[in-house]
Amino acid sequence: MDADAFHEIYRIGSFFLKSPRYFKFRGGINCFTASDPKVHDRKQRILAQPFSKTMLKEHWESLVVT
DSSP states (O other): OOHHHHHHHHSTTOOOOOOGGGGGGOSSOOTTTOOSHHHHHHHHHHHHTTTSHHHHHHHHGGGOOO
């Protein structure tokens, strides 16, 4: 696969659906396994705040060893 095709397929906001290979890893539908972009977006929004840079620095920075 050439680099331009790779970036188009895997970019944020791509309209390509995930490969059927993702289905065998499902324990349930989550933001990593959801193939429907609307479902993925809804689940990703739930995780966006807890994993934001501000929340990570506030709650976890002291535990990270550099």
